[in-house]
Amino acid sequence: MGLTKPTGIFDRDYEWAELARFAADERPGATLGVVSGRRRQGKTFLLYELARATGGFYFGATEATPAESLRRLGEALGQHTSAPGPLHLPDWSSAVDALLALGRARPTTVVLDEFPYLARASRDLPSILQHALTPGRPERVESRTRLLLCGSALSFMGGLLAGSAPLRGRAGLELPVPPLDYRTAAMFWGLSDPLLAAQVFAIVGGTPAYRREYVQDDAPDGPADFDDWVVRAILNPARPLFREARYLLAEDPDLRDTALYHSVLAAVAEGNGTRGGIASYIGRKATDLQHPLTVLEDAGLLVRDPDPLRSGRSRYRISEPLITFYQAIMRPAWTALEQRRGADVWRRSQRRFGSAVLGPAFEETVRQWTLRFAVPETFGGVVAEASAGVLTDPSTRTSHELDLVAIGEPPVGDGARPLLGIGEAKWGRVLGRPDLGRLERARQLLAAREGFEADAARLLLASGEGFTDELRQVAAGRPDVILVDPERLYFGE
Template identity: 45%
Template sequence: MSPSDVSRPAKPKTVFDRDAEWDALVAFAGDTRPGPGLGVVSGRLRQGKTYLLKTLTAALGGFYFGAQSATQAESLRRLADELSQFAGTMPPTPWHDWGEAVDALLALGDRRPVPIVIDEFPDLVRQSPPLPSAIHRAYRRLRETDPDNRARLVLSGSTLPVMHRLFSAASPLRELTDLQLTLRPLDYRQAARLWNIDDPRLALLVHAVVGGTPAYWGYGGERAPGGPDDFDAWVCKTVLNPRTPLFLEAHHLLQEETDHWDRALCHSALAAIASGCSTQGEIAEHLGAPLTDAARCLALLRDNGLLHGEPDAFRPNLIRLRITEPLLAFEHAAVWSRRSALEQQGGDEVWRRMRPVFDSAVVGPHFARICRDWVMDFADPAVFGARPATAAYGSLADPTRRAGPDTQAEVVVRGPTGTRPSALLSVGAARWDQVMDLHHLEQLRHLLDLLAAHGEDVAHTRPACYSGVGFTSALRAAEANGHVVLVDLDRLYRGT
């Protein structure tokens, strides 16, 4: 019987979205082919890994074990007790090491394919470093002595540096792995559906605060703002309310992800990025810290998935950093310096003072990021003449200005060619709070002239304007004549 012949359970309605992830897990866990299988599920905290894996084992009659920070002896006792309850047997003689425990777990697959989940696997490895080797030996032994075994072991974890190390190309477990799955935050359109928000402007405002992390829907009381006019009150009742989980979530997230490293430096580094610093040198200067200390801190945040670095679209040797979790960006741009005032004065009064900072330092950059996501995930390839390979921020020195900031484009789209730099498909300006007009198009044309002077081929590059408010009739006429691509909120959330 081939794997496709197996009856696979439909994804329960209680699991929001995650269709591809569910299909991949069910296909792996229900594969009837002989031989033990090994799957890996990773992802940052709060993305729904545990709920998804518990649902999987319930649907397929599998075994789930959630690891905790504990000694090896305690973890082995817990596992033995839970395994005996699952199998309906008496607890085994106490195991002396993980080799015996792994053998007992894999024996569950002697008769049929069965998912066996160890969640938060890195917590076990911290206390028992030989555990990965014990798993490797058990698999090698089973494949030689019991090739009909169909155990489907799934190792899951949210400590990303440990998961990457355990299953890197150099790891012996990598050669045994049949499935590698990463649970990422929901994209901005999925998040709008999760929060049941139809208004694109409101959806983007909410996403700028809580992003696409599924757990925050529950933390927010499973209730979205009733409309754009209700947004301020919703923020005060949730993220700025000391009685709700979201109030300290950014602090807890950083604490859990960075373990025992210098959290003060991490907070300050995030605050520097939220204030507009984007390069390693700018951040170190803002912190007043040696470049080596700043580099170590930023590397830690990147390894844990809290920061993402990407090359400047016009200067590829310049790596720009951004905060990946919107709640952390919201916290460090708008809330961090006002926490004591929040606890003393309450959210309403403080939020009135914070709101301008939120609009400029949080929503503006977040809107630009959403525009880049739209380019990569939802735009029809015909919009830019080819399928985009990258969409990034770009900046360029303008020799026509004696002083002042570089000329910039928030959405620079490049195509998939073998040349460096790759084909420049589009340069775009993103303005959250401005009605865009012909002068924005002229600024983009000026940028194209600068790029041409630097040797870029701009003959087929399409200017694009992205606005959270709208466009003038003159700019709409330019769009009708094929001179510019226009993208508004409705197109971001519903169009291609």
């Protein structure tokens, strides 16, 4: 029987099951696991509860010198083992052996949380762990310590097991803890109205901590309360969420030139997703952006989506909704917000909120629905990739921006990949027959191209405002036309 998940942990069934399996492994020999994820996702809570449920050892590191960290670890080990006093740990080799010794009698969970703090202060710590976990080493063979390293610095944690890193090949678990998806986030916030849930998700995303500590459990009390909630919970200088987007950049040690990174994020929030567009917005050469874009990607704040219809082209998008909201709404009006004029700022920001925040968030939600929640029958196959794309019409020399390009699994052997669907997603506009006509033309163009089998591609139209009666009548008689409203996004297939 598996380890029962504590009632205080919302969702995270998959993550808990993987951690419980790792912790309960009865095989001889110490093992290593790596847990990563952006801040505020509940990693610490998960691991602390795991250690408590298994009678294991949890240590949360802080920014400190190696000597202070070793002293704190020795004190914690002394308390855990009921020793008469702190354990003396002269160096990290001794400390790691002491952690392995905890698992001599039985499988024992050992958590080193905020591991990047320790490793940055003691650069040789990953190599020390590599040596300690060498197969055949007596201290490892005689131990069943289940050592979990956890951290929020994604670039650092991602590099622990990559390439020629010392710990590559040593870990038996590599577990990312992502934000909650949009449907789970709606349940977490207690929102049953799909329009309201979409608006809230466009601002705070799926970060669990933003529901509890950061707004003191203040959720919108229905659609009519949404505007007041934004003013009192997000645009209020007295609430922790007010400065959170700034702290997300300041807390990552790899993000040193914060002014440049804020400018890059502002460019993307303004709709400049290409490298050239970002460079033009911030007044830099495109060649100068390689480093900041890579750093923001590694930090988990930017995502680069390749364009499936144009080889070698890609677009960037911000992965954290709160940062998009901050860059689009809060940063331009920061002085007024600090003067507690949030209600005025919000009244003036309605159109901008719809175009720069809600619109892009709705498009990405439609893509996530396509990947995660739509049944295979909806698109006539299993969707393997869903992204945006740009299609050029050579006859008119115009471009079609497709909010959805749904591609099926690669065929066995040679052959073109099936293009299962293309789509348009608009939050603030009623879609009608002309919108379907544009998709029909795009499908004709794609069917004539090599590389995809597009003749049977479904045509998806998604809207937050609804559809004309004419379009609904057309869709009722055509299985290749898919209409998606917020109700279907949140509750349908």
